[in-house]
Amino acid sequence: MSDTALHLADPRLASASYQRDLRARIGWICHALRIAAVLWITWNLAFTIFNWSDKARLLQNYQRLFSVDLDVSAARYAAAFAAIMVSLAVGAVVVVCIWRLAGTYLAGRVFTLDAALWLRRTGLAGISAVIVSVLMRIVMASILVGQFLPISPSYGYYIYLLPQDLLHAIFAVFVFALAHIFKAAAEMAEDQAQIV
Amino acid sequence: MPIVVNLDVMLARRKMRSKELAEHIGITEQNVSLLKSGKVKGIRFETLDRICAALSCQPGDILEYRPAEAEDLPDSARA
Numbered sequence: 001m002s003d004t005a006l007h008l009a010d011p012r013l014a015s016a017s018y019q020r021d022l023r024a025r026i027g028w029i030c031h032a033l034r035i036a037a038v039l040w041i042t043w044n045l046a047f048t049i050f051n052w053s054d055k056a057r058l059l060q061n062y063q064r065l066f067s068v069d070l071d072v073s074a075a076r077y078a079a080a081f082a083a084i085m086v087s088l089a090v091g092a093v094v095v096v097c098i099w100r101l102a103g104t105y106l107a108g109r110v111f112t113l114d115a116a117l118w119l120r121r122t123g124l125a126g127i128s129a130v131i132v133s134v135l136m137r138i139v140m141a142s143i144l145v146g147q148f149l150p151i152s153p154s155y156g157y158y159i160y161l162l163p164q165d166l167l168h169a170i171f172a173v174f175v176f177a178l179a180h181i182f183k184a185a186a187e188m189a190e191d192q193a194q195i196v
Numbered sequence: 197m198p199i200v201v202n203l204d205v206m207l208a209r210r211k212m213r214s215k216e217l218a219e220h221i222g223i224t225e226q227n228v229s230l231l232k233s234g235k236v237k238g239i240r241f242e243t244l245d246r247i248c249a250a251l252s253c254q255p256g257d258i259l260e261y262r263p264a265e266a267e268d269l270p271d272s273a274r275a
Binding site: 191194195196 | 227230236238239240243
């Protein structure tokens with residue numbers, strides 16, 4: 001019996017075959033997503049460590065930004081660095097979620113409840129990452145300057161909340177909403193599998 | 197569920213085994229077993245058509261409606 005005939009003969013088999021085809025189509029995207037996610041967090045970490053390794057240069061940048069003289073103790077500098085690391089840690093959670101989500105797709109589980117759950121976690125981690133990123137910018141600047149929510153004479157509060165933050169939040173919320181749609185699709189697929 | 201699948205009865209009448217029927221209608225033996233035991237949510241007309249052709253019978257010979265017992269019915273239906 002040809003593959004097409006099998007498709008017609010057994011809907012459950014057709015469904016499995018369809019998922020195999022889908023996996024072949026999205027396989028390279030899943031691999032690319034995984035690589036991009038790991039690259040992003042590695043790049044981000046390396047860039048942060050590089051920036052923060054030169055205290056004098058970093059403080060000079062902040063002095064220019066806030067038009068103040070900064071005399072930051074080692075403890076305060078470490079605390080500000082820790083704030084940035086918290087933001088990166090939440091970013092790492094997003095990477096783990098993307099990795100696991102792509103993993104379920106690569107394993108051929110596309111319209112399944114666990115894939116929908118990982119999509120939901122990815123969305124939630126993304127929303128958290130945006131919020132934590134903005135908060136940690138405020139915390140870091142407050143620690144370095146020595147006052148809560150210091151305002152930049154040149155940029156105002158614009159340095160804390162950027163237009164791309166809203167874009168990232170929109171994408172994260174969209175992923176979260178998509179997870180609900182996928183959950184409904186997974187439940188329908190489960191129902192469909194019980195029809196012979 | 198008041199719909200009962202009498203596929204096992206028809207298979208016995210036609211002296212056909214589940215495996216044989218599965219091969220005839222092109223679904224897995226596991227699906228035939230699920231169908232026989234009534235552990236499915238539905239049956240496609242396409243599958244029903246093939247089963248009827250293979251067993252030379254009518255859909256009514258395979259599917260039967262058995263109304264629920266009185267105690268299973270809601271109060272409004274019993275009155």
